[in-house]
Amino acid sequence: METENLKDGQKSEKKKKKHSAKYYLAELLIKIGIVVLSLWILLSFIVMVSVCHDNSSYPMIKDGDFCLTYRLAEIRQGDEITYIKDDKIKIGRAVAFSGDTVDIQNNSVSVNGLNIAENVVYPTNSQGSDIEFPYKIPEDCVFVLNDYRSDLSDSRKYGGISLSDVKGVVVFIMRRRGI
Numbered sequence: 001m002e003t004e005n006l007k008d009g010q011k012s013e014k015k016k017k018k019h020s021a022k023y024y025l026a027e028l029l030i031k032i033g034i035v036v037l038s039l040w041i042l043l044s045f046i047v048m049v050s051v052c053h054d055n056s057s058y059p060m061i062k063d064g065d066f067c068l069t070y071r072l073a074e075i076r077q078g079d080e081i082t083y084i085k086d087d088k089i090k091i092g093r094a095v096a097f098s099g100d101t102v103d104i105q106n107n108s109v110s111v112n113g114l115n116i117a118e119n120v121v122y123p124t125n126s127q128g129s130d131i132e133f134p135y136k137i138p139e140d141c142v143f144v145l146n147d148y149r150s151d152l153s154d155s156r157k158y159g160g161i162s163l164s165d166v167k168g169v170v171v172f173i174m175r176r177r178g179i
Helices: 021-046
Strands: 003-005 011-013 047-051 066-070 080-085 088-097 101-105 108-111 141-145 166-174
Touching: 021 047, 047 166, 066 080, 080 141, 088 101, 088 108
Parallel strands: none
Antiparallel strands: 003 011, 047 066, 066 166, 080 088, 080 166, 088 141, 101 108
16 A cells, blocks of 8 residues: 555655765765775785786787786796886796705706706706806795796896795786787
8 A cells, every 4th residue: 555544644655765966976986985995905915917018028928918916826836927126027937936946057947956847948048147056045035037038137137036026926918919
């Protein structure tokens, strides 16, 4: 029944409450605030979006590619990682970790006396590096090599990369060319 009888005999109908423009504006601003806060948390603590500005990870990642880095991932040998060095975002392949010994001889890389397993064998030499081989990785560090091994701007120049400088594992690459 749409109408009800009241004590005094009057009839009333259920009415929907009308909201003012201020109510809708406040509701919109709250929703925008929630979205902005969620994006800030996502981009500050969970993922990182960056653009590769060199060919250090060529052929996997090329100059100008967008990279999505998962900050919470556990780094394993062979992972492509994002790290900060010389106030620049760099991308390289994790090869060895704290306590491991890396040696580069005869265009190959060995960790603890065993050659590393790679899908593609990249000829690697130690000529021009700033560290001596064999190199023992310091505590809380990772040894990183560029896929484009002629580019020495990796652990051959810096030594072990501190885990505090590592931002995460690259999980997605988007080619920017041709878009």
